Amino acid sequence: MDSAAVILSEFNSTKSGLSRLTLSDFRNYSYLRINPHLGPIIITGENGTGKTNILEALSFLTPGKGLRGAKLSDVKRITTPFDQDYLPTPLNNTNWAVSALVNKSGEIIEIGTAIEKSLKEYNGDDSRYGDRRIVKINGQKAPSQNELGKYLSAIWLTPQMDRLFRGGAQPRRSFLDRLVYAFDIEHAKRTANFEHLYKQWIQLLKSGNLDNNWLTTLEEAMSALGVAIAAARREIIAKLNKFIENEPDDIFPNVRLELEGTIEKLLNKLSALEVEDFYKESLKRQRRSVIYNENVDGVNRTDFKVYYRKKSMPAELCSTGEQKSLLISIILAQTKCQILDKGFSPILLLDEVVAHLDDLKREALLDKIKDLNLQAWITSTNPLLFSSLKNDAMFFEVRNNQVTLHNPF
Numbered sequence: 001m002d003s004a005a006v007i008l009s010e011f012n013s014t015k016s017g018l019s020r021l022t023l024s025d026f027r028n029y030s031y032l033r034i035n036p037h038l039g040p041i042i043i044t045g046e047n048g049t050g051k052t053n054i055l056e057a058l059s060f061l062t063p064g065k066g067l068r069g070a071k072l073s074d075v076k077r078i079t080t081p082f083d084q085d086y087l088p089t090p091l092n093n094t095n096w097a098v099s100a101l102v103n104k105s106g107e108i109i110e111i112g113t114a115i116e117k118s119l120k121e122y123n124g125d126d127s128r129y130g131d132r133r134i135v136k137i138n139g140q141k142a143p144s145q146n147e148l149g150k151y152l153s154a155i156w157l158t159p160q161m162d163r164l165f166r167g168g169a170q171p172r173r174s175f176l177d178r179l180v181y182a183f184d185i186e187h188a189k190r191t192a193n194f195e196h197l198y199k200q201w202i203q204l205l206k207s208g209n210l211d212n213n214w215l216t217t218l219e220e221a222m223s224a225l226g227v228a229i230a231a232a233r234r235e236i237i238a239k240l241n242k243f244i245e246n247e248p249d250d251i252f253p254n255v256r257l258e259l260e261g262t263i264e265k266l267l268n269k270l271s272a273l274e275v276e277d278f279y280k281e282s283l284k285r286q287r288r289s290v291i292y293n294e295n296v297d298g299v300n301r302t303d304f305k306v307y308y309r310k311k312s313m314p315a316e317l318c319s320t321g322e323q324k325s326l327l328i329s330i331i332l333a334q335t336k337c338q339i340l341d342k343g344f345s346p347i348l349l350l351d352e353v354v355a356h357l358d359d360l361k362r363e364a365l366l367d368k369i370k371d372l373n374l375q376a377w378i379t380s381t382n383p384l385l386f387s388s389l390k391n392d393a394m395f396f397e398v399r400n401n402q403v404t405l406h407n408p409f
């Protein structure tokens with residue numbers, strides 16, 4: 001155990017995580033209840049049995065679209081003619097829900113999320129109801145999804161993220177904003193509001209209704225929010241870089257994180273107010289770009305660069321295995337930093353995380369997870385890869401849409 005881990009496990013003496021998880025009509029589960037402990041949880045089963053679905057359900061206990069970025073309607077359980085309760089899709093009127101008992105440093109809170117038909121869209125025709133995700137805390141409807149962040153925080157790593165460094169900037173930007181949000185709950189609201197205003201601005205420009213006052217109002221609001229978004233991103237990236245400097249540079253190599261965005265860069269040399277003025281003018285100048293379907297520069301285009309620190313090598317030029325190790329390195333640093341910052345541990349959702357790791361790396365990662373002393377949900381098709389956790393982890397097996405405790409050792 002390294003010295004940072006010792007400090008963390010002392011600091012983290014009252015653990016956090018879920019002591020009960022319940023799903024109903026969620027993906028392949030009609031009803032599922034698990035009573036996990038606050039340590040590592042290994043979920044195994046054949047391909048397509050529903051392992052990732054459990055992690056996705058857990059991710060819905062935090063704000064946002066979950067770890068698959070799925071449409072709310074896709075998550076609702078689809079019954080098949082093989083199911084006892086089969087109903088053809090148009091008649092299937094069930095709605096999914098996920099709830100949990102959360103232990104936050106000793107305090108027990110019930111949190112839950114479910115789909116509700118939005119009355120706003122009701123016009124007498126049932127098919128015009130829209131889906132909306134609602135959140136309840138201790139049985140009371142919460143004003144926004146953001147409330148969940150006060151009780152539970154989740155950090156995830158999925159096989160899709162193996163391509164994070166090589167593909168387009170959008171998934172990297174989402175990763176970055178989730179990272180920022182983990183330290184600053186207001187960030188989710190800011191980015192959602194910015195997106196909302198941005199869509200309105202684009203729609204207005206494309207409709208040909210060039211109402212100058214309305215456009216200027218939107219640009220003012222966008223530039224104020226945009227500068228707040230850029231400033232929050234800068235603050236959290238600087239905090240993480242500083243934290244990483246003192247981390248052991250071992251089997252999961254240390255990274256350097258950089259922001260590549262016009263607004264973030266301008267904040268290096270100008271005051272927030274000056275950058276806001278610049279942004280406002282820039283949006284005004286770019287009205288033409290929208291009309292001609294060209295890209296609009298701003299916080300919606302910011303990219304997030306990761307470097308293999310010791311080699312000064314951009315992550316996108318690193319090998320596949322190195323890229324996975326860099327991602328794990330970021331996530332471990334974020335986890336530790338978050339525990340120190342917030343005083344309660346996030347849960348880790350690690351989907352097939354050991355699949356492409358060699359034996360040495362796999363054991364090193366499992367060791368680190370054990371040292372972090374938190375609730376880590378790990379999926380795999382092969383339980384035997386986790387023999388080193390046989391005394392520390394709970395093992396569950398998924399089969400026939402059911403989950404059972406199953407000790408493979």
Ligand SMILES: Nc1ncnc2c1ncn2[C@@H]1O[C@H](COP(=O)(O)OP(=O)(O)OP(=O)(O)O)[C@@H](O)[C@H]1O
Pocket residue numbers: 026027028029045046047048049050051052053054074075076077078079381
């Ligand atoms: N809305 C839904 N209703 C019912 N079943 C669904 C729904 N959405 C997905 N499924 C099914 O859930 C099953 C399990 O998916 P999941 O991704 O959790 O599997 P997995 O155990 O993680 O598999 P793998 O090892 O291949 O990653 C799939 O067979 C999928 O078709």
Ligand SMILES: [Mg+2]
Pocket residue numbers: 051052053351
């Ligand atoms: Mg899976």
